[in-house]
Amino acid sequence: GLITVNGKVVDKSQFSVDPINDKIVVDGEELVYKKYAYLVLNKPKGYVSATTDGAYPTVVELAPIEFNHREIFPCGRLDKNTLGLMLLTNNGPLSHKLLAPKRHVSKKYYFKAEDNVTECDRVRLESGVDIGGYVTAPCTVEMINPKEGYITLTEGKYHQIKLMLKAVCNKIEYLERVTFGTLTHDESLERGQWRYLTEEEIALLAEAAK
Numbered sequence: 001g002l003i004t005v006n007g008k009v010v011d012k013s014q015f016s017v018d019p020i021n022d023k024i025v026v027d028g029e030e031l032v033y034k035k036y037a038y039l040v041l042n043k044p045k046g047y048v049s050a051t052t053d054g055a056y057p058t059v060v061e062l063a064p065i066e067f068n069h070r071e072i073f074p075c076g077r078l079d080k081n082t083l084g085l086m087l088l089t090n091n092g093p094l095s096h097k098l099l100a101p102k103r104h105v106s107k108k109y110y111f112k113a114e115d116n117v118t119e120c121d122r123v124r125l126e127s128g129v130d131i132g133g134y135v136t137a138p139c140t141v142e143m144i145n146p147k148e149g150y151i152t153l154t155e156g157k158y159h160q161i162k163l164m165l166k167a168v169c170n171k172i173e174y175l176e177r178v179t180f181g182t183l184t185h186d187e188s189l190e191r192g193q194w195r196y197l198t199e200e201e202i203a204l205l206a207e208a209a210k
Contacts (some may be wrong), residue, residue, distance in 0.1 A: 002027045036091040037070045039063055040183060043086045044191035049077035058087060060099055063069070075099065076107075076156055076180070084109075084177035085185040087205075088194070088201035098181055098210035101137075104154040105181045105208055113165055116146035121168040131163035150178070162196050181208040 002024045003010045005017055015022060019033035041062060043049075048056045051073050051187040058075050060067075075095040089095060098105050117125075122143060128136045134157065143149035151161060162172045176186045182204040189195060197205075 037067060037072055037089060038197035039088040039194045039196055041086045041088055041194040042185060042189040042191055043078055043083055045081050045083060048080050049074040056080060063088060063194060078177060079159060082175045085180050087137040087180060087183065087184060094206060094209055101155050103209060106152050106154050107177060108150055108152040108158060108179040109161060110150055110176045110178050111148050111161065111172055114173050117143060117149065124168055125164055126169065129164055129167035131160065131167055136160065136164060181205055
């Protein structure tokens with residue numbers, strides 16, 4: 001007796017509804033149907049960017065259990081030990097567009113290097129370096145001090161930033177994504193916490209994917 005559809009009590013589990021046009025109320029609260037789910041996550045260390053993995057916990061496991069049937073997945077990937085902003089969604093077409101190299105959707109990362117990044121290193125990184133048979137696209141490197149800075153990419157090859165630093169005889173000690181397209185890292189979220197995207201954030205992401 002707690003569920004009503006268009007004002008009428010429903011007491012049969014096989015009752016069919018139109019989620020778009022019917023008014024469905026559960027215990028006094030109206031349900032709003034949304035085809036797609038969008039969550040922003042502050043990824044912690046030790047989680048892999050996958051829906052399932054036999055060896056390590058996945059970022060999807062950090063979302064509430066009720067999202068299991070929504071088949072959400074990480075939009076793009078961060079290495080197991082890379083932290084920060086990650087988008088989880090079940091909108092495959094949008095995810096594909098956001099990750100397509102030709103869209104030039106930027107991703108910004110804060111990094112700490114083992115050794116000093118010289119001005120020569122910075123110029124080489126921005127111009128593109130060979131990371132094993134592939135020359136990276138031009139990027140932006142902003143140094144805070146000789147060992148810390150931000151790097152902004154428009155592509156996302158496997159272990160790309162680590163390999164880029166290796167190409168200039170250096171090594172990444174810490175890496176955290178701080179922006180993804182129009183999304184910015186939410187500092188109010190603790191490691192492992194998530195929140196829903198706002199309607200404005202969703203609209204801006206869709207615009208960035210065009």
